[in-house]
Amino acid sequence: MILKITCTDTKGLIYKVTKCLYEAGLNIVKNDEYVDTDVNRFFMRTEYEGNEGGDAILERLKSLLPKDAKIKLTPDRRRRIILMASKEHHCLSDIVNRCENDDLQADIQCVISNHEVLRKSAARYDIPFYFIDHRKYSRQDHEKKILEVIDQYDIDYIILAKYMRILSSDFVQKYRNRMINIHHSFLPAFKGARPYNQAYMRGVKVIGASAHFVSEDLDEGPIIEQDTIRVHHGYSPREMAKAGKDVEKIVLARALDLVFQEKVFIQGNKTIVF
Amino acid sequence: MILKITCTDTKGLIYKVTKCLYEAGLNIVKNDEYVDTDVNRFFMRTEYEGNEGGDAILERLKSLLPKDAKIKLTPDRRRRIILMASKEHHCLSDIVNRCENDDLQADIQCVISNHEVLRKSAARYDIPFYFIDHRKYSRQDHEKKILEVIDQYDIDYIILAKYMRILSSDFVQKYRNRMINIHHSFLPAFKGARPYNQAYMRGVKVIGASAHFVSEDLDEGPIIEQDTIRVHHGYSPREMAKAGKDVEKIVLARALDLVFQEKVFIQGNKTIVF
Amino acid sequence: MILKITCTDTKGLIYKVTKCLYEAGLNIVKNDEYVDTDVNRFFMRTEYEGNEGGDAILERLKSLLPKDAKIKLTPDRRRRIILMASKEHHCLSDIVNRCENDDLQADIQCVISNHEVLRKSAARYDIPFYFIDHRKYSRQDHEKKILEVIDQYDIDYIILAKYMRILSSDFVQKYRNRMINIHHSFLPAFKGARPYNQAYMRGVKVIGASAHFVSEDLDEGPIIEQDTIRVHHGYSPREMAKAGKDVEKIVLARALDLVFQEKVFIQGNKTIVF
Amino acid sequence: MILKITCTDTKGLIYKVTKCLYEAGLNIVKNDEYVDTDVNRFFMRTEYEGNEGGDAILERLKSLLPKDAKIKLTPDRRRRIILMASKEHHCLSDIVNRCENDDLQADIQCVISNHEVLRKSAARYDIPFYFIDHRKYSRQDHEKKILEVIDQYDIDYIILAKYMRILSSDFVQKYRNRMINIHHSFLPAFKGARPYNQAYMRGVKVIGASAHFVSEDLDEGPIIEQDTIRVHHGYSPREMAKAGKDVEKIVLARALDLVFQEKVFIQGNKTIVF
Structure with missing residues (x-):
């Protein structure tokens, strides 16, 4: 226990x-x-x-x-999770494989996406896939559709595995402390959209990724885990993104493992991680 | 050559x-x-x-x-440099020892400081030390006094080795591309004052340091070198600063070594480092 | 080109x-x-x-x-590869997902294993899986059976993605400079069997992984890529192995990407990596 | 307390x-x-x-x-230490500056060396320097001379800050658990002499340093702290050694800080570090 x-x-x-x-x-x-x-x-x-x-x-x-x-x-038990993702597969693929092979103590109930591209990745593992097109609905209706799916399941956590839409304050509040996001930069550097492009424009020599609980302020929630890797002037934004993917998926997986083992406390806007 | x-x-x-x-x-x-x-x-x-x-x-x-x-x-030759520093010794001590022992191909002409505390550190190495008290002068006069000292020497670079005063645009322009600063955060995160305090408040899991050419926009000049280390919730701002000092001095020394070996090009707000 | x-x-x-x-x-x-x-x-x-x-x-x-x-x-083209693996899925899963999603420019022709456990992982991606049980054959016959499978395919490289059997000198020579292994330690530390157990017994504070071309001397071939992560006294051998898996799969994937982009030269027992 | x-x-x-x-x-x-x-x-x-x-x-x-x-x-108090060193200054310089500036809670009683080169570095800080030439004495007499110096002081720890002579079993036993060495490799890789040369010959992509308590078996004592940095094919043994120096001095300083804060336990051939 x-x-x-x-x-x-x-x-x-x-x-x-x-x-x-x-x-x-x-x-x-x-x-x-x-x-x-x-x-x-x-x-x-x-x-x-x-x-x-x-x-x-x-x-x-x-x-x-x-x-x-x-x-x-x-008690020591597997967590029930939902993955939300957009087009990039690397975090989703990584989590799916870890769960299937007991490297992560969780069962994925379903994948919800605003794009069709990851359907095949989910299907390969017989995981229900819900495509809810954000172009077909208002923001409010889009979230309502998502919530209808989530409500079908009894879950512990929602994982934003490269879900690239901003969620409303109402949505976030409903899953306060139960929604974990991977941001593709070393927060608080490069908040917001296209962080690798920002990093490229700034000419940084190190890039990173941050896994955090989602709060109402975008990219401002309590950080669970971060890591960095070195880049140099020869990296295009695309190559930075490619290098960054490896950090993103490892950082997210480490954060999930810590949370599922009950090693993380939230205090204000910070975490205590044992 | x-x-x-x-x-x-x-x-x-x-x-x-x-x-x-x-x-x-x-x-x-x-x-x-x-x-x-x-x-x-x-x-x-x-x-x-x-x-x-x-x-x-x-x-x-x-x-x-x-x-x-x-x-x-x-030609391959030692650079002539001036160090500017405030109260912290670690970057200054590190550079002084590297220069004295040929780990860095440079000769320190003098140390300029707005405090008295580092006089002893300079004296131990028989390096002229100029204390120019910022409390005694207007900003403009203070910089004028500094420039009078610098003008006595024929130098290649000015190194801001934890010099904690902001320099005016005029000063910066005079030494454009010849002045290198160490900023005690992983830029562009935590620009400005007290970055370790900012890092502590944000609850980050990694901190860093950035060596950069000084430009007119504070902490916005071309980055030469950066590095990071892991911290956790148990680090107070003081302990973050202590851990950060090691990164700061190593990052600054690596940047200087690269610049003195002519391995750094400046292009706009970025560097190319071979 | x-x-x-x-x-x-x-x-x-x-x-x-x-x-x-x-x-x-x-x-x-x-x-x-x-x-x-x-x-x-x-x-x-x-x-x-x-x-x-x-x-x-x-x-x-x-x-x-x-x-x-x-x-x-x-010319810039996808490589044709065979994966050999034993029981652990993480390197295989990672490569399979990268190939399917164009993060690695290669097509996996088949998986060869001396165990049954990874059959499902291969099947999920419709990759032919050959189980060749090492307990049923002499070493020589076992390798002969493997070679019969390999010979059915026209391939560029064989990837030992946690294949835990030692290959004979004859086998290695046949695929000289075309066979890449991931060793689960920071070579040359902890060569041979059970490196995480060795690391635990030695009380190291950092563990690592090494991707290398396979040569006749076990774990002595030219190193392509290595990386490390910090551990501490509280890690059991099992926890070291868990933490190490992430390094292993990233190091192997980086090595493959470098090799497939023709960025690696072999010179004697070393590599030049551009 | x-x-x-x-x-x-x-x-x-x-x-x-x-x-x-x-x-x-x-x-x-x-x-x-x-x-x-x-x-x-x-x-x-x-x-x-x-x-x-x-x-x-x-x-x-x-x-x-x-x-x-x-x-x-x-009680929280400064430790009394002796530094032993040979020709390289970087660890000695680093410790001296940390002690003088309260970054390390210790007072250096004296420096003992088998060479003359570091006399100036010690003199700059008014630290007694004992040159005991190993070429003038048998191994036994050389250690006897060293012990005569040590015996003049009441000390807590002896720090081997790049002391390049092997100490006898008798010497080591006398200061069991009180003597700390920095080894310029990522132990257990590259034990013994000229580790950077060994690393170069092996073509590794990462090098490291290890601080450990000295035991009778060379480079086999309990490891306190380790760290690594990346190198590549373009590093000569000399450039590896140069890059390695920064890791060595930081790793040694971190180890000393941990030991002096009573954060290290020795258990068999391992350490527990809180």
Whole structure:
């Protein structure tokens, strides 16, 4: 089981939590704590052996910890996810293969796209594919159609695997902290459209990618994972994009793995990643 | 000798240059070319053995190449530089030690600072140190005092080794393409003041540094070299700054080494680095 | 067209080659040269526009260059490859998706495996899959069976995409310079079996992967590409292997892309990569 | 204060330690734990506010923890170190400057060298320099002379900052776990002499450096920190060494900073680094 706790920081929190687990006869396998002193907040993630102790442990912890404590107890299980994508295959292909081969503990319920191009990629893995053409609908209706599809499924997370349309504030709020995007730049550099073109115009020597939770401000949500690679003057925008794809898919996959293992906490506009 | 050529791209340029050197009996050791197709411009850097052939080669090349060709022939020699710095020692210490031990082919003429703190660091290496207090003068007078010092020396480059004052447009223009700055972020992210604080507030997972030629727009000049390192939520702004210092000094030293070896061309707001 | 030349280094080689192309009215797009001074050997790769000039250019160059010159003129075309793999899917999945989506200019003719597990992965992409069980045959017969399959296809390269059997000297010689392997360590560290276990036992803080041409000495062939990632004491051998998979597949894909673009020369036990 | 504990792993250890500190009214600032399941050993590092509680806490913990527990309580203080070096300045220069400017919490007592070349570098910082010529003495006598110098000082650590002589088993044992070396390769690749030459001959695409505790087996001691940088075919052994110097000095400095902050545990031939 994975136990996640956040609450106001006070003396003795680790002691209280570990005491509670000790007295329940549970063996801690891995333990991480962090205090964000800016906001005086405590974060703790504890893995213990077995799937026992659920409700009793929760009750006991509630009585011991500060009243504002958020306590989450999650068994080790595969997450249910939906992928949204536009035309580029690399992130989708990568996630699909990881899931099929148990490198990522998730099951893809369906793919939703505003283009037809990735239908074949989804079909190869027998994953339902919904083409919802953004040119046929108003923005509002387009999102309504997407939500109708999503509502058919019981899901944990929505993954924007190179989905190139901006989602409305309403949409984002509905899946707050449950929607993860890969942005093809090293945020906060090159926010917005065509980041590789921006990077090329600026003549940078390093490019990157950022996986983040989606918030209402475009490309401003809490960053989960980032990485970079070197480029040089000889890279065209197209070659930068090609080199960048490898970083994008690896960064997104690492972020998903961290989130699915319950290793990520959101605090304001930042993440704590154990 | 190092030969640098830039001109409008046309067919046969490499052929013409190498023919000219071949006929002069010179042996090419290293050769790099690049065409910036956006602006149809050709760049070539050629190292050949020996220090011969100077004026004759230049004349011959001028007659063969397009009229807009810029041709520069440089013998292998140590550059004469001035360091400007404020309070932090790490870039200055690093450059001073590299120069003293022949890891960087340059001689430091003097250090100019708007604080007293680095006097000892300069003194340890018997380098003249000029403290010009920005609190005692108007911005204009302060720069005038600095220029009076610089004018005493015959120099190739001014290195802003963590000099934390913004220089006026007039100052920058006077040393156009001859002034190199280290910015303590991965540009264009976190331009301006206190980039590590900005990085901390944004919750990034990677930080970086950028060495660039100084242009009139702050932190917008042509980037020569950049690099990054990973950080995590546990880094305070102070710890980010500490980790960043190592990247800053290495990135600046690499940039200087490239420039002093004549491996860098400036084209618009970008560099070509061979 | 891509022109590759290697020969004994003498004065004027670049001049002679560029003259030949200039006089044929061909426009050079990209040009790279290198001299390995240890063995006094010259390497040049030139991309020129169009697919013209083939035989005539070759004849002309032969007459101009030293007698030992190897000259290769290749049109831009997709390579024909065979993948050999054992049980792990990540390199195979990655290559298959890149080829299907034009991120890698190659067509996979078939997959050969000594296990059944990857049959489904190949089938999803309608790629013929040959299961040749190494437990059923002597080493010699096993390779004979493999060669019978390979002989049915006209191929450019064999890719060992995590094929975990050692191939005999005879097999290797037959495909000298045409067989590329991904080794799951930063060679020459951790040669041989179970490198992640070796890395774990040694307590390293960085792990890596190496793509190389296969030579008769195990893990000793010319290295094409390598990369590394950081690990720490908390990684079990299994977690190192998981983290390493991402490096392996990216390193192998980059190596293949370089080879297929004719950017790689082999010189003795090293590569020159432009 | 920094509290370090290692002992056989049993249930409730974190609980017991945190309880002890909680009851003493001490506030934990940072806490890290790790269990090495291979050897069933528990490691814990706890930073708490203030310098109080020393002996009483130690006594209390001894009574609570398993009998094999090693408990170390260290106030935050500068370490006393000796540098040993041969001819290369870069690691020595870097450490000297960090110590002088408070980037590294240590005071250099003296420099011991088997060459004269670094005398000036030490003199610039008024650090005693002992030249002990290895050509004048037998190996045994040479080490005896070195030990005579070391014995004059009360030190915490000896830093081999590019000291290029192998030390005898007796010498190493005397400073077991207190002597840190920087090896100029990515261990275990290229053990022994002239690693850049070995790397060049092998044609690697990445080089590295490793900081490790010195053990009796050359280059086999517990690794504290490693890092790598990319090179290519165009790097001569000399250019590899030049590029490598930057990695060496940064890796060594990071390792020292970790050790001096009591963030490193040694377990067998590995380190746990918090």
